[in-house]
Amino acid sequence: MTANPDSRAFRDALGSFATGVTIVTATDAEGRDVGLTASSFNSVSLDPPMILWSLARSSQSMAAFREAAHFAVHILAADQDPLSNRFAKSGTDKFADVPIERGEGGVPLLTGCSARFECRTAYQYEGGDHIIFVGEVTRFDRYERPPLIFHGGRYALAARKAQALSAGGAIEQPAGSFGEDFLGYLLGRAHFQLYARMQASLGAHGLDAWDHFILSVLGIGDGRSIAEIEAVIGYTGAHATPERVRSLAARGILSADPDGGRLWLTEQGRKTLVELTAAAKAAEEDALGAFDENETALLKHLLKHVIRSTDPGLPDPWLATAEQGA
Ligand SMILES: Cc1cc2nc3c(=O)[nH]c(=O)nc-3n(C[C@H](O)[C@H](O)[C@H](O)COP(=O)(O)O)c2cc1C
Known part of the structure; x- marks a missing residue:
C-alpha cells in the first residue's frame, strides 16, 4: 500500500x-x-x-x-x-x-x-x-x-460514552417494533422520567402538568391571551381551556384583565412558579449528575438540533416576550 x-x-x-x-x-x-x-x-x-x-x-x-x-x-x-x-x-x-x-x-x-x-x-x-x-x-x-x-x-x-440502558447484548427486534436506540423512545422516556420528578411538587400545589405549562408561559412573559398561550403549549397536547384558567384565577394564581382577556400571574402565582422552577432545576441537576459540563452542553446542543429539525413552526415563547416588551 x-x-x-x-x-x-x-x-x-x-x-x-x-x-x-x-x-x-x-x-x-x-x-x-x-x-x-x-x-x-x-x-x-x-x-x-x-x-x-x-x-x-x-x-x-x-x-x-x-x-x-x-x-x-x-x-x-x-x-x-x-x-x-x-x-x-x-x-x-x-x-x-x-x-x-x-x-x-x-x-x-x-x-x-x-x-x-x-x-x-x-x-x-x-x-x-x-x-x-x-x-x-x-x-x-x-x-x-x-x-x-x-x-x-x-x-x-468530547463526550464520554454512555452506558447502554440494557445490560445484555444486541436484542433482535421483532419486525415492526423499534429498538432501544429509537430516538422517539429515548426522548419520550427521558422526558417522562424527568417530569415524573415534578409530580410531587405539582401535587403539593394542587396543580397538574397543564397548569404548569400555562404558568411557565406566563412566567416567561405574562399579559398573554388564552389564544397566545395555546399557540405556545398546544404542541404538547395541553390546552389552556377557559375552565382551567377560571380555576387558576379562583385559586388566586392568575388574574385576568376583563377587557382584553389577558392573563397575569398574581404574586402568589409567581411564588408558586418559583418553587416549581426550583423543583424542575433540581430534577435536571439529578438527571445530568453523571455528565460533566461539556457533555451537558453537547446533549443540549444536539437536542436543540432535533427541535429545530422537527419544528412545525411554533412561536418562540422567549421571542414573543421581547416583542411584547417592545
Ligand atoms: C486544528 C489545526 C491543527 C493544526 N496543526 C498544525 C500542526 O500540527 N503543525 C503545523 O505546522 N501546522 C498546523 N496547523 C496549521 C497552522 O496553524 C497554520 O499553518 C498557521 O498559519 C501557521 O502559522 P505561521 O505560518 O504564522 O507559523 C494546524 C491548523 C489547525 C486549524
Missing part, C-alpha cells in the same frame, strides 16, 4: 485520528511573540517529562522556533475554537488584544485553556516536510476546563 502525502485521501485518513488542539508559542530573536495552532502535539516521556509537536517547514514561525530555547504548549478549551482559528492564519497579528502572561524565557502564555506546558527545547528532528520539536517540560498548569477536539477536519466536543 502506498500513500501520496499530498492526496486528499491521505489527509482524510489522518483526520480519522481525533486529537486535541494546541497553540504553541515562543518569542523570536528580536523578542517578538510567535505562535500557531498545532494538533500534532503528543506526550513522549514521563521521566524526564517530555512532549513533542511538529511544525511545517512552510510555517512563517519556523526560524523563531528553530532558535527558541523555550516554548509553551496550550491545550485549548472547548470554547477556544475562535482562538484556534486566529492562530492558524499566517501573516496576521495573532496576539492583538489577546491577554497574555509571561513564562520562562519571556514566552507568551495564553489564558483560558485546559492545560499549559512550559518547555525547554530539548531536541529537533527532521520529519519530512515538518520539523519535530521535543520539549522538556519545566512547568505545567492544569485547569478544570473541557478540551476542544479536532476530528475529520472539524472541531468537536
Whole structure:
C-alpha cells in the first residue's frame, strides 16, 4: 500500500485520528511573540517529562522556533475554537488584544485553556516536510476546563460514552417494533422520567402538568391571551381551556384583565412558579449528575438540533416576550 502525502485521501485518513488542539508559542530573536495552532502535539516521556509537536517547514514561525530555547504548549478549551482559528492564519497579528502572561524565557502564555506546558527545547528532528520539536517540560498548569477536539477536519466536543440502558447484548427486534436506540423512545422516556420528578411538587400545589405549562408561559412573559398561550403549549397536547384558567384565577394564581382577556400571574402565582422552577432545576441537576459540563452542553446542543429539525413552526415563547416588551 502506498500513500501520496499530498492526496486528499491521505489527509482524510489522518483526520480519522481525533486529537486535541494546541497553540504553541515562543518569542523570536528580536523578542517578538510567535505562535500557531498545532494538533500534532503528543506526550513522549514521563521521566524526564517530555512532549513533542511538529511544525511545517512552510510555517512563517519556523526560524523563531528553530532558535527558541523555550516554548509553551496550550491545550485549548472547548470554547477556544475562535482562538484556534486566529492562530492558524499566517501573516496576521495573532496576539492583538489577546491577554497574555509571561513564562520562562519571556514566552507568551495564553489564558483560558485546559492545560499549559512550559518547555525547554530539548531536541529537533527532521520529519519530512515538518520539523519535530521535543520539549522538556519545566512547568505545567492544569485547569478544570473541557478540551476542544479536532476530528475529520472539524472541531468537536468530547463526550464520554454512555452506558447502554440494557445490560445484555444486541436484542433482535421483532419486525415492526423499534429498538432501544429509537430516538422517539429515548426522548419520550427521558422526558417522562424527568417530569415524573415534578409530580410531587405539582401535587403539593394542587396543580397538574397543564397548569404548569400555562404558568411557565406566563412566567416567561405574562399579559398573554388564552389564544397566545395555546399557540405556545398546544404542541404538547395541553390546552389552556377557559375552565382551567377560571380555576387558576379562583385559586388566586392568575388574574385576568376583563377587557382584553389577558392573563397575569398574581404574586402568589409567581411564588408558586418559583418553587416549581426550583423543583424542575433540581430534577435536571439529578438527571445530568453523571455528565460533566461539556457533555451537558453537547446533549443540549444536539437536542436543540432535533427541535429545530422537527419544528412545525411554533412561536418562540422567549421571542414573543421581547416583542411584547417592545
Ligand atoms: C486544528 C489545526 C491543527 C493544526 N496543526 C498544525 C500542526 O500540527 N503543525 C503545523 O505546522 N501546522 C498546523 N496547523 C496549521 C497552522 O496553524 C497554520 O499553518 C498557521 O498559519 C501557521 O502559522 P505561521 O505560518 O504564522 O507559523 C494546524 C491548523 C489547525 C486549524
